[in-house]
Amino acid sequence: MNLVWLLLLVFPNACSSDGEVSINVSKRPDVVNLGSIFTFESMEGDTVAIIGPQSSVTAHMISNVANDLHVPLLSFSATDPTLSSLQYPFFVRTTQNDLFQMAAIADIVKYYEWREVIAIYVDDDHGRNGIAALGDQLVARRCKISYKAPLNPQASQADIRDVLVRVALLESRIFVVHSYAGWGLDVLALAKNLGMMDTGYVWIATNWLSTKLDTDASLPPEAINNIQGLITLRMYTPDSELKRNFVSRWSNLTNKETASGPMGLNSYGLYAYDTVWLLAHAIDAFFSQGGSISFSNDSRLNELYGGSLNLNVVSIFNGGNLLLDNILQVNMTGVTGLYKFASDRNIIRPAFEVINVIGTGVSKIGYWSNYSGLSVVPPETLYMKPPDAFMSSQQLYGVIWPGQTTQKPRGWVFPQNGRQLRIGVPNRISYREFVAVGPSTDMFKGYCIDVFTAALSLLPYAVPYKFFPFGDGRNSPSGTELVRLMAADVYDAVVGDVAIITNRTKMADFTQPYIESGLAVVAPVRKLSSSTWAFLRPFTYQMWCVTGIFFLMVGAVVWILEHRTNDDFRGPPRRQIVTILWFSFSTLFFAHRENIVSTLGRLVLVIWLFVVLIINSSYTASLTSILTVQQLSSLIEGIESLAASKDPVGYQQGSFARNYLMDEYKIHKSRLIPLNTPEDYEKALKDGPKNGGVAAVVDERAYLELFLSSRCEFSIVGQEFTKSGWGFAFPRDSPLAVDMSTAILKLSENGELQRIHDKWLMRSACSSQGAKLAVDRLQLKSFSGLFIICGLACSLALLVYLILMLQKFTRHKTESESSGQRSRSGRLQTFLSFVDEKEEPVKARSKQRQLEGASSRGTDEYASMDGSMRIRTEMPSNVGVGLELEGAKATQLFTS
Secondary structure, eight states, X not given: OOOEEEEEOOOSSTTOOHHHHHHHHHHOTTHHHHHHHHHHHHTTSEEEEEEOOSOHHHHHXXXXXXXXXXXXXXXXXXXXXXXXXTTOTTEEEOSOOHHHHHHHHHHHHHHTTOXXXXXXXXXXXXXXXXXXXXXXXXXXXXXXXXXXXXXXXXXXXXXXXXXXXXXXXXXXXXXEEESOHHHHHHHHHHHHHTTTTSTTOEEEEOTHHHHHHHHOTTOOHHHHHHTTTOEEEEEOOOOOHHHHHHHHHHXXXXXXXXXXXXXXXXXXXXXXXXXXXXXXHHHHHHHHTTXXXXXXXXXXXXXXXXTTSXXXXXXXXXXXXXXXXXXXXXXXXXXXXXXXXXXXXSBSXXXXXXXXXXXXXXXXXXXXXXXXXXXXXXXXXXTTSOGGGTTTSOOOOOOOBTTTBOSOOOSBOOOOSSOOEEEEEEOOSSOTTTXXXXXXXXXXXXXXXXXXXXXXXXXXXXXXXXXXXXXXXXXXXXXXXXXXXXXXXXXXXXXXXXXOOHHHHTTXXXXXOSEEEOEEEEXXXXXXXXXXXXXXXXXXXXXXXXXXXXXXXXXXXXXXXXXXXXXXXXXXXXXXXXXXXXXXXXXXXXXXXXXXXXXXXXXXXXXXXXXXXXXXXXXXXXXXXXXXXXXXXXXXOSHHXXXXXXXXXXXXXXXXHHHHHHHHSOOOGGGEEEEOSHHHHHHHHHHOGGXXXXXXXXXXXXXXXXXXXXXXXXXXXXXXXXXXXXXXXEOTTOHHHHHHHHHHHXXXXXXXXXXXXXXXXXXXXXXXXXXXXXXXXXXXXXXXXHHHHHHHHHHHHHHHHHHHHHHHHHHHHHXXXXXXXXXXXXXXXXXXXXXXXXXXXXXXXXXXXXXXXXXXXXXXXXXXXXXXXXXXXXXXXSSOOBOOOOSHHHXXXXXX
16 A cells, blocks of 8 residues: 555644745745645655645645645645635645635725725745635725835845835825735835834734734844834634633643744644644544545656656555545634534634734724624624624724824824825806906805815815816816816815716715805796785685685585584575575685584584684785785796796806706707806896897806896896705715815814805895795695695584484384385485485474384284274373274273
């Protein structure tokens, strides 16, 4: 039987991480190649499994050979996310994937509300693929890597310094370092010398730093000083008796190995120990299932790889698939905790400790797990709870940041590369109170400029900037085009009268609005004087009609409900019609004299009187306003009537109003007339559509209020039909937009924003008269709720009344038939006659029929005792009982 090899491939510093091996790569560039050659040479014997390599770069090379030989390759330190089971079926990662580490870093960035980071990483498979995973995780949280700074694995200190100087000139102050231990410490030492470890900076190191700290407890004070305030991650392994015993044995074993004391044990060492046991369990299960050690040769390997490695002598392990399945099915408890694989071949329950370097040690500020996110509670205590219970409440303890401060860094500063902020400003031809470019292109003034400079002065840092005019000075430029140029990196910001609308927010981020605005319609108006028919103007035509109909309807309903019981609602037909009309309209003044006796009638009347009270009060208030306040009238009542007409419509040149009217109100472009100045507005409105002018002008309210401040013959008609505001535009995800929004809110709170408004946009007395348009008459829709309630009450009362009448009529009909009235013709006429008849006679007749029925039943009973005698009993209301006896025997009986 061939000799079975269980190859444990361990390089120097066997318990160190991927990063530790890479230190040797940077110092000894041949170590990876030597490791690969050593692995290939070892495979010349019969190999059933490989533990290693430690380097992700080497793992990429060896995994191809392991696939061809069907030899499981178990690595406790190759964390590259691209080492997947799809490409390398026989590669088994027995440690945590860097994909989860990058997810933890992304959650930290989101937790502190930062938006951009700068990635500094080693330019090999380990570094590139890890940072690619970080970029994907940040994008999923609406953050991003603003700049990638790769470094050659053999980079000198001069090369590292050049990269650090370059990234120091960028906006972001959040740095993520993904490297190897020795190389990473060189980066942090140079950053310290360049002043990049001061207040305002944030450094996040992947778990290479915690690995170094755990392994080498004798770092020099200078190295410790270089990493103060950093945040780093450590693979989390829960505390257990098994782990404590192993750490104790490790300390005793290595106590005499080094002069400075025992060699530290990091997380990779724990995973290496569990990996050996994992393989032992899998091999035991392999033999228990009847597996055997056998190999076969494949000549294609020599042809495929060739060279001096003598691959023609290597053999394919026939039981490789069975052993691989047993490895993936192992379920054990090791020094790292529960040890088993998920369906994606990653170790289950990935988790990290988040630690902060403080003084001569580290402080644990929380945990991260793929199940619960960031938390100050150990992950194993959260696995029994639903994830929704804590995913929305992420939490970490306080951090001592670089510069020995506890205040969270803002995460960015204005670039220190000497370049000024290029700000595009619209070069307006009209409404220069908002933005105006002076004779010299360096002179800018206006309301928008003053608001911007006032907000800028409130920022805690200096922002160098320069204004650049946009436009030819003869036509008002397009705000959308200006924002598009900023998105194309022609400008760094836009300041001016730029409305915040949907298509612009897709290209840029806007600040908090500093002035409210929205599209409105302005049209010529004429004064209305009091006329003979002024009393009709408070209500619209529809309102008058519906009110009159309800007066008649309520009168008719009350008449129906009261007709049978109330003498005030009875009499000849002519009198009843007059009563209905009188009662209906007298309720307008609460002067009705008729007494309502029925419950349903009173219910209807109470609701109607409430409706009349509201209508009366509204009418009085509106008529008072019409007779005492100046009234204006316009043929245009608002945007709806303007869109329905065929008249031309004016708009400001360069405004978004043109596209809005075409898209939302389907106004043909041939009807839209561009206008530049307020004087053009005035002339076009005075000329009117018949003389080459326009019927109305559609523009933003901020402009129209300025236009109307000295032109009383025009007015805004209808309501504002859009709601928006003006803001300053910045590139997407620019932190300056957030800071400027905060500054604008401060200006609003301290009153400075209002003072700037009054300085530039104070309106004259003409626009502050409070003139009211006649189109603001009381509409039917304002009272529709009252009319609906009243109508429902009337309908319900009539329905209840009809049901009661049908019950009474049925009872009356039954009694009539029992007394001999059995005609079934003319039921409707009979029912109507019954309803029209007064209720008291009907009740009297019904009572009389009941008494007659009782008398008849008594006579029949007496006649049954003597067949020759008949008794008729009558009981009038004012007489006694009369008896009539017939028959000879009866006469003799009463005579005697």
